[in-house]
Amino acid sequence: MERRDLHGRDLPGAEAGQPDPDGVARLAPLARITLGTQVYDALRDLLIAGELAPGERLSLRTVAERLGTSMMPAREAVSRLVADEALEVLPNRAVRVPVITLTKFRELTRVRIAVEGFAAAEAARPPGPDELAAIRAHDAAFRHEVRAPEPDLERAMRANRDLHFAVYAAAGLPSLIAIIEGLWLRIGPVLNLDMRSSPRRLAEGGAEAHHARLVVALAAGDPDGARAALAADIAGSAAFIETTGRLAP
Amino acid sequence: MERRDLHGRDLPGAEAGQPDPDGVARLAPLARITLGTQVYDALRDLLIAGELAPGERLSLRTVAERLGTSMMPAREAVSRLVADEALEVLPNRAVRVPVITLTKFRELTRVRIAVEGFAAAEAARPPGPDELAAIRAHDAAFRHEVRAPEPDLERAMRANRDLHFAVYAAAGLPSLIAIIEGLWLRIGPVLNLDMRSSPRRLAEGGAEAHHARLVVALAAGDPDGARAALAADIAGSAAFIETTGRLAP
DNA sequence: TGCCGTGATCTGTGATCACACTTAGGCTGG
DNA sequence: CCAGCCTAAGTGTGATCACAGATCACGGCA
Numbered sequence: 001m002e003r004r005d006l007h008g009r010d011l012p013g014a015e016a017g018q019p020d021p022d023g024v025a026r027l028a029p030l031a032r033i034t035l036g037t038q039v040y041d042a043l044r045d046l047l048i049a050g051e052l053a054p055g056e057r058l059s060l061r062t063v064a065e066r067l068g069t070s071m072m073p074a075r076e077a078v079s080r081l082v083a084d085e086a087l088e089v090l091p092n093r094a095v096r097v098p099v100i101t102l103t104k105f106r107e108l109t110r111v112r113i114a115v116e117g118f119a120a121a122e123a124a125r126p127p128g129p130d131e132l133a134a135i136r137a138h139d140a141a142f143r144h145e146v147r148a149p150e151p152d153l154e155r156a157m158r159a160n161r162d163l164h165f166a167v168y169a170a171a172g173l174p175s176l177i178a179i180i181e182g183l184w185l186r187i188g189p190v191l192n193l194d195m196r197s198s199p200r201r202l203a204e205g206g207a208e209a210h211h212a213r214l215v216v217a218l219a220a221g222d223p224d225g226a227r228a229a230l231a232a233d234i235a236g237s238a239a240f241i242e243t244t245g246r247l248a249p
Numbered sequence: 250m251e252r253r254d255l256h257g258r259d260l261p262g263a264e265a266g267q268p269d270p271d272g273v274a275r276l277a278p279l280a281r282i283t284l285g286t287q288v289y290d291a292l293r294d295l296l297i298a299g300e301l302a303p304g305e306r307l308s309l310r311t312v313a314e315r316l317g318t319s320m321m322p323a324r325e326a327v328s329r330l331v332a333d334e335a336l337e338v339l340p341n342r343a344v345r346v347p348v349i350t351l352t353k354f355r356e357l358t359r360v361r362i363a364v365e366g367f368a369a370a371e372a373a374r375p376p377g378p379d380e381l382a383a384i385r386a387h388d389a390a391f392r393h394e395v396r397a398p399e400p401d402l403e404r405a406m407r408a409n410r411d412l413h414f415a416v417y418a419a420a421g422l423p424s425l426i427a428i429i430e431g432l433w434l435r436i437g438p439v440l441n442l443d444m445r446s447s448p449r450r451l452a453e454g455g456a457e458a459h460h461a462r463l464v465v466a467l468a469a470g471d472p473d474g475a476r477a478a479l480a481a482d483i484a485g486s487a488a489f490i491e492t493t494g495r496l497a498p
Numbered sequence: 499t500g501c502c503g504t505g506a507t508c509t510g511t512g513a514t515c516a517c518a519c520t521t522a523g524g525c526t527g528g
Numbered sequence: 529c530c531a532g533c534c535t536a537a538g539t540g541t542g543a544t545c546a547c548a549g550a551t552c553a554c555g556g557c558a
Contacts, residue, residue, distance in 0.1 A: 034540090034541065035541080035542070036328070036542090059508080059509070059510090060509080060510065061508080061509080069542085069543095070542060070543050070544080071510095071543080072541080072544095073541090073542075075325075075510085075511090076324075076325070076328050076541095078510095079285070079325050079328065079329060080328060080329060080332040083329040083332055085424075085427065089510080092509085092549085092550055092551085093281070093509060093511080093549075093550070094509070094510085094550080095509090095510080104424075107422055107423070107424060108424055110422065111422055111424050111425050111428070114364075114367045114425075115364065115367075118363045118364075118367075172356075173356055173359065173360055174356070175334075175353075175356060175357055175435075176360050176363075178334070179360070179364075179428055179431075182428075183424075186424075283510090284511080284512070285511080285512090308538080308539070309539080309540065310538080310539080318513095319513050320512095320513080320514090320540095321511075321512050321513065322511090322512075324540085324541090325511095327540095338540080341519085341520060341540095342519075342520075342540045342541080343520085343521095343539070343540085344539090344540080499558105500558090501556105501557090501558085502556095502557085502558100503555095503556090503557095504553105504554090504555090504556100505552105505553095505554085506551105506552095506553095506554105507551085507552085507553105508550085508552100509548100509549080509550070509551085510547105510548095510549090510550100511547085511549105512545105512547085512548105513544105513545085513546080513547105514543105514544085514545080514546100515542105515543085515544080515545095516541105516542085516543080516544100517541085517542085517543100518539100518540095518541085518542105519538100519539075519540090519541100520537105520538085520539070520540100521538080521539090522535105522537085522538095523534100523535090523536090523537100524533105524534090524535085524536100525532100525533090525534085526531105526532085526533080527530105527531095528529105528530090528532090
């Protein structure tokens with residue numbers, strides 16, 4: 001779903017099998033992967049997966065030691081996450097994952113509906129055949145996981161995420177994807193934490209139906225339908241989160 | 250326009266005049282302003298103002314020395330700006346202002362129209378009286394500056410920026426403002442650099458007329474009208490930039 | 499018993515040093 | 529005269545040290 005998700009550098013393609021005419025020409029420039037970036041990705045995954053609860057405090061030294069590096073890469077990673085508002089520094093200089101208030105959550109939801117809805121609409125005019133195929137695959141994976149007698153929450157949420165970002169990728173606007181990733185980074189903790197606490201609700205929110213409508217609209221090249229379906233999906237999960245009442249006032 | 254723009258800490262309000270009953274109670278917590286943040290703000294202003302040309306290279310040591318700090322705050326500032334995609338590190342580890350390609354510019358423009366257009370629509374339902382007054386003031390300042398016999402480019406662009414962000418602030422969605430600031434940070438260099446090279450074009454782009462329509466729509470509580478006016482404004486200035494042909498293919 | 503000073507400990511911030519790597523310029527050898 | 533290497537200056541990255549400020553628990557005073 002994301003440009004750094006492979007957690008490694010681009011394969012230089014130097015398999016050294018049979019010699020390749022102008023093989024060097026197809027060498028991609030090595031992806032710069034610094035320690036700071038690796039720490040950033042690690043913390044980022046923890047946040048999106050909801051493994052860091054809102055309000056939980058972080059320590060640069062602890063993070064550094066846990067990941068086997070010095071304090072410097074941890075510093076860079078944390079300061080980047082603070083810039084993304086995925087972490088915050090209290091006036092005491094303490095670093096923690098932000099506690100989202102109810103009003104802030106609603107605000108983020110409105111912004112998500114606008115931005116992600118726009119992305120879905122753009123994806124619908126029209127998506128390429130392989131993009132549509134990828135979307136359908138993630139949709140099927142999500143449906144299969146949710147309908148299973150023993151649903152694997154982890155896989156279901158990943159399928160949901162992959163489905164969403166496959167749609168956004170089909171919009172062909174990379175800068176929009178970066179924006180959406182920033183939004184997910186901020187709602188990830190509350191969203192996935194609550195989901196984790198009550199797994200079966202995953203199926204009840206109507207996500208399955210929304211996804212189905214979304215795929216149909218995309219395949220039909222119907223921007224407004226795609227936007228509406230995605231907005232309903234977001235609104236549905238947001239409403240569920242609000243019912244859990246775990247948000248600060 | 251922005252939460253850090255004052256470049257200083259909140260006045261503690263301790264004037265030590267006549268004693269104030271529970272005066273300590275009204276002390277606001279001091280705003281945390283680190284050196285790294287100050288460097289970040291300084292570079293940020295340079296970028297938005299177009300004083301750093303696309304392709305221009307930066308050196309941590311140079312920045313640090315110029316601002317009278319050690320290398321550390323410069324590192325933090327630059328890494329944050331890289332995270333915002335307002336700067337980029339080449340595979341050579343060199344840091345420079347990104348050169349925007351024509352396709353990238355068009356993509357950013359489409360995203361801007363969607364996001365900022367949404368903000369304008371939200372601002373129109375309806376803006377508070379003082380918000381509307383602020384918007385009108387910035388609009389008047391811009392018009393006055395553009396119509397002057399000897400237009401001050403600097404002031405005109407600042408009035409334009411203040412007008413836009415006053416509208417976005419009226420939408421009441423802080424996270425949306427942060428997103429838009431990130432977008433402006435990336436188009437700032439190309440936009441303001443080209444504007445600077447041909448000052449008089451400022452008046453020709455029709456910005457004045459678009460602003461007028463925008464203000465009317467906002468006052469009338471007409472979301473669609475506001476969105477359309479703002480979209481036309483963005484599209485107009487983008488079209489002008491493209492005609493200068495300074496963008497990389 | 500309740501409260502406030504006080505110490506050790508831990509926090510983020512900034513400075514400084516070490517290192518691998520890139521780049522540009524001058525020199526040498528043809 | 530030109531191509532080649534090769535040194536020297538400059539780059540970002542990472543580690544380590546120093547320090548002011550915050551936190552928390554213990555112990556003594558009221």
